[in-house]
Amino acid sequence: MSSLPLRSTIEDITSLLTRxxxxxxxxxVSLIIMIVLFTVAALGPYIAPYPRQGLGVEIxxxxxxxxxxxxxxxxxxxxxxxxxxxxxxxxxxxLYQSLVVVAVSLVLGxxxxxxTALAPRSIxxxxxxxxxxxxxxxxxxxxxxxxxxxxGTATSITVALIVTWFPWYARVSYLQARGLRELDFVRxxxxxxxxxxxxxxxxxxxxxxxxxxxxxLSDMGSVVLExxxxxxxxxxxxGSFEEPDxxxxxxxxxxxxxxxxWVFTAPAAILALIAIVFxxxxxxxxxxxxxxxxxxxxxxx
Amino acid sequence: MITINYILKRAILSLVLILGVISLTFIAMNFIPxxxxxxxxxxxxxxxxxxxxxxxxxxxxxxxxxHVRLATYLYRFFTGDWGISVRFKQPVLSIVVRSFTASLELxxxxxxxxxxxxxxxxxxxxxxxxxxxxxxxxYVSTVLAGSPRFLLAGLLxxxxxxxxxxxxxxxxxxxxxxxxxxxxxxxxxxxxxGRLDAFADxxxxxxxxxxxxxxxxxxxxxxxxxxxxxxxxxxxYVRQAASLGLARKVIVRKYAFPNILPVTSQLSGLxxxxxxIDAMVVENVFSREGLGEAVAKAVVSSDYPLLxxxxxxxxxxxxxxxxxxxxxxxxxxxxxxx
Numbered sequence: 001m002s003s004l005p006l007r008s009t010i011e012d013i014t015s016l017l018t019r020x021x022x023x024x025x026x027x028x029v030s031l032i033i034m035i036v037l038f039t040v041a042a043l044g045p046y047i048a049p050y051p052r053q054g055l056g057v058e059i060x061x062x063x064x065x066x067x068x069x070x071x072x073x074x075x076x077x078x079x080x081x082x083x084x085x086x087x088x089x090x091x092x093x094x095l096y097q098s099l100v101v102v103a104v105s106l107v108l109g110x111x112x113x114x115x116t117a118l119a120p121r122s123i124x125x126x127x128x129x130x131x132x133x134x135x136x137x138x139x140x141x142x143x144x145x146x147x148x149x150x151x152g153t154a155t156s157i158t159v160a161l162i163v164t165w166f167p168w169y170a171r172v173s174y175l176q177a178r179g180l181r182e183l184d185f186v187r188x189x190x191x192x193x194x195x196x197x198x199x200x201x202x203x204x205x206x207x208x209x210x211x212x213x214x215x216x217l218s219d220m221g222s223v224v225l226e227x228x229x230x231x232x233x234x235x236x237x238x239g240s241f242e243e244p245d246x247x248x249x250x251x252x253x254x255x256x257x258x259x260x261x262w263v264f265t266a267p268a269a270i271l272a273l274i275a276i277v278f279x280x281x282x283x284x285x286x287x288x289x290x291x292x293x294x295x296x297x298x299x300x301x
Numbered sequence: 302m303i304t305i306n307y308i309l310k311r312a313i314l315s316l317v318l319i320l321g322v323i324s325l326t327f328i329a330m331n332f333i334p335x336x337x338x339x340x341x342x343x344x345x346x347x348x349x350x351x352x353x354x355x356x357x358x359x360x361x362x363x364x365x366x367x368h369v370r371l372a373t374y375l376y377r378f379f380t381g382d383w384g385i386s387v388r389f390k391q392p393v394l395s396i397v398v399r400s401f402t403a404s405l406e407l408x409x410x411x412x413x414x415x416x417x418x419x420x421x422x423x424x425x426x427x428x429x430x431x432x433x434x435x436x437x438x439x440y441v442s443t444v445l446a447g448s449p450r451f452l453l454a455g456l457l458x459x460x461x462x463x464x465x466x467x468x469x470x471x472x473x474x475x476x477x478x479x480x481x482x483x484x485x486x487x488x489x490x491x492x493x494x495g496r497l498d499a500f501a502d503x504x505x506x507x508x509x510x511x512x513x514x515x516x517x518x519x520x521x522x523x524x525x526x527x528x529x530x531x532x533x534x535x536x537x538y539v540r541q542a543a544s545l546g547l548a549r550k551v552i553v554r555k556y557a558f559p560n561i562l563p564v565t566s567q568l569s570g571l572x573x574x575x576x577x578i579d580a581m582v583v584e585n586v587f588s589r590e591g592l593g594e595a596v597a598k599a600v601v602s603s604d605y606p607l608l609x610x611x612x613x614x615x616x617x618x619x620x621x622x623x624x625x626x627x628x629x630x631x632x633x634x635x636x637x638x639x
Contacts, residue, residue: 026440133321136620140578141612144600148340148608149333221447228449229582233593236585237601250451254586257455258462268452279447 012210020288027284030277037274041095044088049073054085056244065260075262077252083266090244091270097154098223101161106216108162109169114204116170117177118186118196128174131167139164143230154243157230165223172215176208214289218282224275246271308628315624322616326609327374331367338363343387344603360384378613384606388598393610396595401614402485403472403591404580410488410507411515411576419519420561423526424553430531438523446520450579454513454586461509468505470588477502510587514579518572522565529564533557563634570623577615 020027045051052058060080068075074083116127143160150156180186181204189199228247235251246267253264330337338358339345345353362370377383383393426438445453461469472487477499482490487503533539534557542552581593588594592611599607 129317129321133318133325136318136322136616136623137325138574138577138612138615138619140581141596141608141615144596145329145605145608145612147600148344148603148605149329225447225449226578229451229578232449232451232582233585233597234600236593237597237599250449250455251585254451254455257458257586261459264455265452268449268455272448272452275449276444276447279443283443 006206006209009206009209009213013213016210016214016285016289020284023288024284026280027288030281030284033273033277034281037091037277038095040088041092044092048082048085048088050082050085051089053081054089054244056081056086065256065263067260068262074266075260077249077263078256078260083249083263086244086249087246087267087270090246090249090267093154093244094224094227094246094271095274097158098220098227101158101165101223101227102216102220105162105166106169106212108166109171110173110205110208110212112166113170113173113175114177114200114208115197116174117181117204118200127170131170131174134163134167135171137164139226140230140233144234147234153231153234154245157227157234160230161223161227165219169212169215173208173212176211177204180204180207211289214285218286220282221275221277221279224271224278228271228275307631311624311628315620318620319617322613322620323375323378324371326613327371330361330605330609331370337361340603340605341384343605383610383613386599386604386607386610388602388604388607389595393606396607397592397610397614399485400590400592400595401611401618403487403589404577404584404593406486406488406507407511407514407580407584407589407591408573408576410511411580412518414511415515415518415522418515419522420526422519423523424530426523426527427530427534427557428549428553430527435527439527442520442523444520445516446524448516449582450513450517451582451586453516454510454583457509457513458586466509468502469509470506472503472506472589473499474502474506506587506589510580510583510589513583513586514576517576517579521568521572525564525568526561529560530557533560563630566626566629566633570619570626573622574619577619 021031040047045054048054050058053060058081060076063072063076063080064078066072066076066080072082072084074087077083077086112127112131116124119127139160142164143157146156146160147153150159177200186199186203189203190196228250231245231247232251235245235248236254249267250264250271253260253267257264330341333340336354338354338361341361342350342353342357358364362373365373381394383397385391386393386396389396422438422442426435429435458469473491477491477496482493484490484493488500488507491497491500491503530553539552539556542556577592580591581596584591584593585597592615595607596611598604599611
């Protein structure tokens with residue numbers, strides 16, 4: 001029953017993507033790099049030259065801070081681990097983490113936002129207040145608090161980011177759903193006595209899904225940046241670490257920035273590549289989706 | 302027109318939000334898995350642990366009923382007793398204020414660097430929209446806003462190190478450490494005390510990290526100015542002005558520029574949040590004292606009181622900044638109302 005609106009949303013998104021692909025070279029380049037990145041991330045553990053060092057279970061202090069050479073293409077870090085292997089292992093985890101954050105926040109945000117728009121006034125006011133409250137929380141500090149409470153850093157960062165990102169999507173989808181709620185296709189079913197939940201799922205959800213996905217696609221770059229900033233700060237504090245993580249590797253490389261710049265530069269450059277590619281990709285889709293931005297201007301005076 | 306009513310509404314709303322944030326931290330503290338006293342004492346181990354946990358239990362008043370604890374919590378909060386940092390053995394409030402001021406100084410300077418540059422570049426791009434200049438400015442600003450700040454800061458650090466730049470790291474040369482002023486801003490304190498040499502030192506140490514942070518607002522503002530001006534150029538009153546034969550410069554300055562202000566003030570709240578995060582990161586690259594350094598240390602030593610204090614403080618600052626930004630926006634753009 002619900003497959004029809006879902007299919008139309010998928011059609012909307014794919015047609016938007018193909019349209020953007022046709023018109024924008026920046027989008028083409030970024031999509032190709034993204035596919036390459038995801039492939040490398042998926043294959044990473046299998047093509048890494050030193051998988052045990054990549055995972056961090058094996059260290060080799062005698063080979064610490066070696067410059068790039070055929071044996072270690074990106075050099076070695078302060079514990080003698082092959083930087084390339086560690087980057088390959090960290091890449092998959094980082095991409096996975098940002099995808100999880102965006103996907104979960106998006107779903108949560110849409111559900112909260114669209115149901116709030118049709119909820120009774122009192123609930124609407126309370127939920128809007130909570131959303132504002134969560135938006136005010138600084139994500140880094142929340143992640144740090146959760147890291148102390150929950151222990152594991154990767155989970156606490158993911159949870160903290162979801163807590164600070166989903167209210168944003170909730171607000172946007174709430175505003176969009178509120179714009180729809182006075183329209184006939186929402187009001188008439190309600191007059192007929194159909195339940196609010198049914199109307200939300202059947203009539204409001206399908207209409208805000210596509211714009212919200214576009215919104216999420218354009219936010220991917222920021223999410224990657226925010227995750228890396230948080231893990232970077234954690235890495236500054238934590239001395240040694242086993243889990244391969246790009247942000248923490250950057251923080252660790254900072255200590256030998258002058259003596260061994262490759263330990264810092266390699267993961268930082270990869271992060272920059274991911275963030276920029278995601279940003280260009282998202283922006284192209286976003287501009288293509290919003291017709292006002294799509295128009296090309298020529299100064300006429 | 303901006304009304305007192307609107308300002309009052311916003312002020313009350315932000316006050317309610319601040320109370321909510323405080324209550325949220327109270328909930329987080331009292332309903333965590335495990336023993337709150339153990340966490341508040343910084344998860345101590347070893348011989349002194351039992352004593353530390355016991356004093357934490359006493360401080361939190363864990364044997365009292367919940368509403369008394371909430372009242373005590375709020376009372377302490379407003380009287381400035383935010384607990385003692387586990388790591389620094391000092392009152393949390395003073396540490397948070399001190400490190401926040403250091404980060405704020407960075408943010409403000411990077412804003413001051415970015416804004417004029419962004420308006421200039423954005424106007425250049427908008428005027429030659431669709432041309433090569435526009436495209437170059439657009440892509441450079443995308444790359445600048447999109448790359449992680451620690452990469453830019455690290456590269457800048459490396460370059461400055463190579464050319465033997467002597468003002469890397471710290472906020473002020475240790476020789477000037479006796480100079481303590483009332484504001485906490487190194488650059489302002491040294492000026493108040495009339496020490497120009499120390500001021501130059503502080504400024505030279507401040508500019509590289511500020512430059513690294515300013516790439517974010519620069520990238521964002523350039524694009525905002527570009528789009529806003531391009532939209533304004535399509536407006537009827539700009540056409541009218543052009544038809545009267547006014548010079549292009551006059552049209553851009555007098556008729557299109559006022560459109561930038563509302564958008565910028567609306568964005569400044571959001572940008573402030575991200576710039577603060579960036580400042581926390583960049584500080585660590587340049588090993589400056591600040592919020593980022595304090596948080597990084599607090600995470601390692603499970604300094605729960607300090608992190609709670611920092612979270613509440615930053616949340617309050619963000620709420621206030623956003624409220625002020627909204628009010629400014631309403632003041633300059635009469636279409637906005639609550």
